[in-house]
Amino acid sequence: MNVFVVNCGSSSLKYQLIHSDTEKVIAKGLCERIGIDGRLTHKPAGKEEVVREVSMPDHKSAVSFVLEALTDKDFGVIKDLSEIDAVGHRVVHGGEKFAGSVLITEEVIQAIEECNELAPLHNPANLIGISACRALMPKVPMAAVFDTAFHQTMPKKAYLYGLPYAYYEDYKIRKYGFHGTSHSFVSKRLIELIGKENQESKTIICHLGNGSSVTAVRDGESVDTSMGFTPLDGLIMGTRSGSIDPAVVEYLANKLNCSLDDVINILNKKSGVEGISGVSSDFRDLDKASMDGNERAAAALDMFAYRVAQFIGAYAASMNGVDAIAFTAGIGENNFKVRQAVCNYLGYLGVEIDETANARRGEEIRISTDGSKTAVYVIPTNEELAIARETVALL
Numbered sequence: 001m002n003v004f005v006v007n008c009g010s011s012s013l014k015y016q017l018i019h020s021d022t023e024k025v026i027a028k029g030l031c032e033r034i035g036i037d038g039r040l041t042h043k044p045a046g047k048e049e050v051v052r053e054v055s056m057p058d059h060k061s062a063v064s065f066v067l068e069a070l071t072d073k074d075f076g077v078i079k080d081l082s083e084i085d086a087v088g089h090r091v092v093h094g095g096e097k098f099a100g101s102v103l104i105t106e107e108v109i110q111a112i113e114e115c116n117e118l119a120p121l122h123n124p125a126n127l128i129g130i131s132a133c134r135a136l137m138p139k140v141p142m143a144a145v146f147d148t149a150f151h152q153t154m155p156k157k158a159y160l161y162g163l164p165y166a167y168y169e170d171y172k173i174r175k176y177g178f179h180g181t182s183h184s185f186v187s188k189r190l191i192e193l194i195g196k197e198n199q200e201s202k203t204i205i206c207h208l209g210n211g212s213s214v215t216a217v218r219d220g221e222s223v224d225t226s227m228g229f230t231p232l233d234g235l236i237m238g239t240r241s242g243s244i245d246p247a248v249v250e251y252l253a254n255k256l257n258c259s260l261d262d263v264i265n266i267l268n269k270k271s272g273v274e275g276i277s278g279v280s281s282d283f284r285d286l287d288k289a290s291m292d293g294n295e296r297a298a299a300a301l302d303m304f305a306y307r308v309a310q311f312i313g314a315y316a317a318s319m320n321g322v323d324a325i326a327f328t329a330g331i332g333e334n335n336f337k338v339r340q341a342v343c344n345y346l347g348y349l350g351v352e353i354d355e356t357a358n359a360r361r362g363e364e365i366r367i368s369t370d371g372s373k374t375a376v377y378v379i380p381t382n383e384e385l386a387i388a389r390e391t392v393a394l395l
């Protein structure tokens, strides 16, 4: 079965065509600058990448260009659209309505719309992608796979905030958590690797990328996670502050004489390791600057690792122990210094890192020694494959 996986942003659309039996990517690509001008980058497996500047006034035209590219006689990978058997859509917010992936129907679309105000930047774009695909492939079954769904198993004590209860009931203010597709994919694999599929298990997943979150997974279910009502909470990230004292918001608005919107924008886009270092949000740049003696870059790296280690400690306490920890995403998979710095805090869990294994990057590997009381792994995430698997499972 060929599954077309779509991840629609406000001005971009990422896609992969995945063969579900072999789990091979047949083609993948990206539409950028939708609604501005438009550029399609299309990479068929085993062939040269194709880049086309084409006018994309809206997402429907972007989907239409992608479908043309997939069926093109030179750089296409399928004869015609009948070879697309299903479509899997990434949807950011499923609120409390969706605790798992679902096949898309009119009712589902309506329910996703009702979650729009919880993710005003993302959900409307995801819905536009869904309606564009439905218009061009009306007979093809489609699934919605939510970033929040995996975390719907969190207990109330983990997801409620210390606010008047009415705000939870009336406005749905609570912790939702994000990166659920990745946390689910990686935790499943970690539980397999430690041979605990049919036993009790306590694992902690560190998804460390531009956006970062840590999740406590007990017996395969999310029981707590570091992102909250929005992805701004928790760890210090590339440009996001992570958790701060909420009183800072008002104080800063007064000092800068700006609106609450402006402050939230600073917390989302100008903070994190970029804001601290003044260098970059990219950890490769921070590593280099720190080695060149830049103290703020070094401080940003220290703060990042410290915060990750704190969440691991909190979640080991929440679960009364931890069997295994996994690192994933851009930083978690590639940056051995960050992994080492985090693990340096974990002596009390009996964590011992094998430096040779930890020096490897971008591959699935156990990085703790055989004698390490808690096992530590690097497990590459693959959200597109996870979406394709979910879609096939629903069919």
Ligand code: ADP
Pocket (backbone or CB within 6 Å): 208, 209, 210, 211, 281, 282, 283, 284, 285, 329, 330, 331, 334, 335
């Ligand atoms: P996003 O949240 O945007 O998907 P990523 O998971 O790609 O982000 O993570 C981006 C971070 O991962 C950057 O800080 C970068 O330093 C790091 N990273 C990504 N790929 C590599 C790589 N091949 N080598 C080293 N670091 C990488």
